[in-house]
Amino acid sequence: MNRSGKFALGVLCSAVLAACSLEPNQLQATAGTSTAQALAESAVARDNAPGLSEQYAKLRKQQIAQVDYKLSVTIAKTGEAFSGRVIADTQFRRNLLQPLTIDFAGGEVQGVQVDGKTVPFEYNGHFITIAPEHLKGRKHAIAVDYTHAYSTNGSGLHRFQDPVDGEVYMYTDFEPYDANRLFPHFDQPNLKAHYTLDVTAPKDWSVISSVREKNIAQKGDVNHWVFPQSKKFSSYIFSLHAGPFTQWEDDADGIPLRLFARKSLAQYVKPNDWFTFTKQSFEFFQKYFEVDYPFVKYDQVIVPDFNAGAMENVAAVTFNEGYVSRGEKTQAQRMRLANVIAHEMAHMWFGDLVTMNWWDDLWLNESFATYMANLALAENSEFNDAWENFYLGTKQWAYGEDQLPTTHAIQLPVKNTDEAFANFDGITYGKGGSILKQLPYYLGKEEFRKGVSNYLKDLSYKNSTLDDFMGHLGKSAGKDLDQWQQQWLYKAGLNTIAVNFQCEDGKIASLTIEQSAPEEYPVLREQRTQVGLYNMAGDKMVLSKAIPVTYAGASTDVTAAKGEACPQIVYPNEGDWAFAKVNLDKVSVDNMSKHINDIDKPFTRLMLWQSLFDSVTDAKLPLDEFVSFAISNAGVETDINVIRLVSRYLATSYSFLNQFQMDSAKRTRLQLAIETFAWEQLQKAPAGSDTQKTWFGTFTGVAHTDKALANARNLLRGELTIDGLKLDPDMRWGLITLQNQHLYSDYAQAIKSELAKDNSDRSQLNAIAAEAIRPQQEIKAKWLENLLQNRDEFKLAQLKYAAGALFPTEQGGLYDANAERIIGALDDVNSSDASEFVGTYTRLFPLSCSEKGVQQMSEILNSGKSLNPLLEKALKNRRFRNQSCLNMAAAMNGHSAG
Numbered sequence: 001m002n003r004s005g006k007f008a009l010g011v012l013c014s015a016v017l018a019a020c021s022l023e024p025n026q027l028q029a030t031a032g033t034s035t036a037q038a039l040a041e042s043a044v045a046r047d048n049a050p051g052l053s054e055q056y057a058k059l060r061k062q063q064i065a066q067v068d069y070k071l072s073v074t075i076a077k078t079g080e081a082f083s084g085r086v087i088a089d090t091q092f093r094r095n096l097l098q099p100l101t102i103d104f105a106g107g108e109v110q111g112v113q114v115d116g117k118t119v120p121f122e123y124n125g126h127f128i129t130i131a132p133e134h135l136k137g138r139k140h141a142i143a144v145d146y147t148h149a150y151s152t153n154g155s156g157l158h159r160f161q162d163p164v165d166g167e168v169y170m171y172t173d174f175e176p177y178d179a180n181r182l183f184p185h186f187d188q189p190n191l192k193a194h195y196t197l198d199v200t201a202p203k204d205w206s207v208i209s210s211v212r213e214k215n216i217a218q219k220g221d222v223n224h225w226v227f228p229q230s231k232k233f234s235s236y237i238f239s240l241h242a243g244p245f246t247q248w249e250d251d252a253d254g255i256p257l258r259l260f261a262r263k264s265l266a267q268y269v270k271p272n273d274w275f276t277f278t279k280q281s282f283e284f285f286q287k288y289f290e291v292d293y294p295f296v297k298y299d300q301v302i303v304p305d306f307n308a309g310a311m312e313n314v315a316a317v318t319f320n321e322g323y324v325s326r327g328e329k330t331q332a333q334r335m336r337l338a339n340v341i342a343h344e345m346a347h348m349w350f351g352d353l354v355t356m357n358w359w360d361d362l363w364l365n366e367s368f369a370t371y372m373a374n375l376a377l378a379e380n381s382e383f384n385d386a387w388e389n390f391y392l393g394t395k396q397w398a399y400g401e402d403q404l405p406t407t408h409a410i411q412l413p414v415k416n417t418d419e420a421f422a423n424f425d426g427i428t429y430g431k432g433g434s435i436l437k438q439l440p441y442y443l444g445k446e447e448f449r450k451g452v453s454n455y456l457k458d459l460s461y462k463n464s465t466l467d468d469f470m471g472h473l474g475k476s477a478g479k480d481l482d483q484w485q486q487q488w489l490y491k492a493g494l495n496t497i498a499v500n501f502q503c504e505d506g507k508i509a510s511l512t513i514e515q516s517a518p519e520e521y522p523v524l525r526e527q528r529t530q531v532g533l534y535n536m537a538g539d540k541m542v543l544s545k546a547i548p549v550t551y552a553g554a555s556t557d558v559t560a561a562k563g564e565a566c567p568q569i570v571y572p573n574e575g576d577w578a579f580a581k582v583n584l585d586k587v588s589v590d591n592m593s594k595h596i597n598d599i600d601k602p603f604t605r606l607m608l609w610q611s612l613f614d615s616v617t618d619a620k621l622p623l624d625e626f627v628s629f630a631i632s633n634a635g636v637e638t639d640i641n642v643i644r645l646v647s648r649y650l651a652t653s654y655s656f657l658n659q660f661q662m663d664s665a666k667r668t669r670l671q672l673a674i675e676t677f678a679w680e681q682l683q684k685a686p687a688g689s690d691t692q693k694t695w696f697g698t699f700t701g702v703a704h705t706d707k708a709l710a711n712a713r714n715l716l717r718g719e720l721t722i723d724g725l726k727l728d729p730d731m732r733w734g735l736i737t738l739q740n741q742h743l744y745s746d747y748a749q750a751i752k753s754e755l756a757k758d759n760s761d762r763s764q765l766n767a768i769a770a771e772a773i774r775p776q777q778e779i780k781a782k783w784l785e786n787l788l789q790n791r792d793e794f795k796l797a798q799l800k801y802a803a804g805a806l807f808p809t810e811q812g813g814l815y816d817a818n819a820e821r822i823i824g825a826l827d828d829v830n831s832s833d834a835s836e837f838v839g840t841y842t843r844l845f846p847l848s849c850s851e852k853g854v855q856q857m858s859e860i861l862n863s864g865k866s867l868n869p870l871l872e873k874a875l876k877n878r879r880f881r882n883q884s885c886l887n888m889a890a891a892m893n894g895h896s897a898g
Helices: 024-030 034-042 054-063 263-268 271-289 331-349 359-379 386-402 426-443 445-458 466-477 482-489 586-595 602-617 623-636 640-659 664-684 690-702 706-717 729-741 747-757 761-772 777-788 796-805 809-824 826-831 835-842 851-861 869-893
Strands: 064-074 081-092 100-103 107-114 127-130 139-149 156-161 168-173 195-202 206-208 215-219 222-226 241-243 246-252 255-261 298-303 316-320 496-504 507-516 527-537 540-551 555-557 569-571 581-583
Touching: 054 064, 054 100, 107 127, 168 298, 168 316, 206 255, 246 271, 255 263, 255 271, 271 298, 271 331, 271 359, 271 445, 298 331, 316 331, 331 359, 331 386, 331 640, 359 386, 359 426, 359 466, 386 426, 386 602, 386 640, 426 445, 426 466, 426 482, 426 527, 445 466, 466 482, 507 527, 507 540, 540 555, 569 586, 569 602, 581 602, 602 623, 602 640, 602 869, 623 640, 623 664, 623 869, 640 664, 640 690, 640 809, 640 869, 664 690, 664 706, 690 706, 690 729, 706 729, 729 747, 729 761, 747 761, 761 777, 761 796, 777 796, 777 809, 796 835, 809 826, 809 851, 826 835, 826 869, 835 869, 851 869
Parallel strands: 064 195, 255 298, 298 316, 496 581
Antiparallel strands: 064 081, 081 139, 100 127, 107 139, 156 168, 168 241, 195 222, 206 241, 215 222, 246 255, 496 507, 507 555, 527 540, 527 569
16 A cells, blocks of 8 residues: 655755644735745755655645645546646645645646636646745636646556456545645645545446445446535545446445446355445444544545455545355455454544544554454454454564564654555554453453543544543543553563462462563563463363452562462453463463363463464574474364464474474474375364364475375365365465475366366466466566566566565575575665565565575675665564574474574
């Protein structure tokens, strides 16, 4: 979703720096003299470069009091560009002394008018400039006639032609700074506006935006769609989607619902699931927020080539087609769909109705929606394991990111739109969502809910800051949250907690929670958790006591534990209240290893398995011991979430073993054990179950012997069947990719045969990945040439599939052979303003578990080059993971890593 080109900030704020930070009311109060105005307006100059700086956005907010847009757009099935006319009815706070700039990236400007009179302008490909002498009044209608190319990278107005039936579809994706690729305007979140839209489009198309159309007039082969004025909101959540979509309709207690998908995908869409999850979310949110849904109707549009999971455009949410399975979804996949529906809907209130003032508070939008989506599922859906899935997915993402060298505080300054997504990661979504999950325990559930409700009521249709949100929570709970805010939002790093306990005569004599922090991020935080005490009762390990406690500092005495039965296992984050890494005490580790399958609570088993693998990645537990323990114990597990976790980490272990420098016979033995176990679990899993689908995915990731590859080939051909296992098209591509990865049997013909059966865009993307993964130098050279030299000939989605498949972990030698070519392209990639491609390029640096792999990353990072923020972050994290892999290998081989 992000676009991060190189942007130079021009600031002339030496002696006049104070004027840069004046609020609008201060400027009005001091604007009686030309000197005050000159100070304010000369403080910031906009550079001739892409993007928008916070400093310049502040100036423009001080210039513009109000703006509304009338937008006319003409789109067609053919052609490379669309045309439009926008009229910005703009009210200024004062007479301008400095040129006005209007954001418009990558288009062509035919003309500019002010109040109906043509005026001169300058256009540099990034923004339009109008001199102040043409804007002498306080209110002007500024009109721009323009054209713009359709996008092929998923941003702006993206055009997609379906290879199945030739139909054309279009959709917009704008966050943070791509709305100006649809029409020229002031593209910053705190200049909210009303939008009046009309669209000329082919007559068989639907046109979808933030409001329902009020009129459609047919004019030959086109229709003219006229929409009423929208409510007031930021431009990054405005939208325009069009095409011959299949449409379904429903109603959520008076709110009209529509669902759209392209024709060739419609057969796979399960509208009942979509509408059920949508109605459940509406039911929960309207009651929780005590604010009625503000935007009248609610459309959900499933679109191809989408760069993210979904986007919260006002009343016209877009979703990645990956949420549509071409086979039967597992419950986990259905829950992911329910979760993303709830996530985007939460944004209608938190983000769309009330919007951050600038991009430094974007994390709060995403953190809040992440928390609220899981809360909605936990309290008003069919899914009774929503928080287990949150722990297994989003929270592990957060824990992982928070232990990287690029971890950062949740709240960070954002100097310009280039940086808006540079730190948009597991900290933003996962950690932010986790600490919001923790707040109701800390403040009280009703106090938290009331604070959120009051915030939304007080700031509807306005912009807000973090202090506004925290202020409402603190007032509702009667607590000063300044210290909490400093600890959790402005400080980076992950704390670790452990329990130290002593027993006498079978009772706990003392129990303390010990908290530690990494040396580089030494803050010790305060939060609420539960200490779970477990003991055997008959043949089950059961929770004998859960003790709520607020801990702080290095050590907290849990007095309520004294006198309780001496536990066999102590877990200091029972129920997953806290955001903290858990180190188990030796007694608990010993008893866990003996009784992992006796523990009666699946969530506890899940967390204990996670703690076990954390010990592997921390290089405390040798990887081979984990593999042996998993194979010995996971076969009898019945909880699908635990099965998903164990199978994931067995596949991860297999990949690490490809990279370790180790005895080859031992590697062969361990990898064969993983492959054999996955195949056995696949065969014995209940027919048609989610467990069966889970182990199928693991098997396709670890199969490598001739016997296993023959089984995979025979499954694909239908010569071997497993009761209940129905191969959907995407599962078939998993088997085809596996054949190509190992050059097994008719691997090349398998691609051709599958494409003959299914020529959909998803199959074409899978075919690219299946070819790129082949361990052949000529294939690597071909796709590197496409990625690095010929990328303009491909869609971004195609490049992503190729880059992600080029260098699996067992093909380290092929990466080494091509590393010079990849690293040699760095300067060209780094200087590009195509930020969508930067993320794709970073996929070309695979795990390289060697000193050479660490050194390669260090040489780039220490070269003194100014790197794109996304690229720099990716390289730092790759160096860290390379070193971590070395440490894990050393732990398994019984010596210390250098």
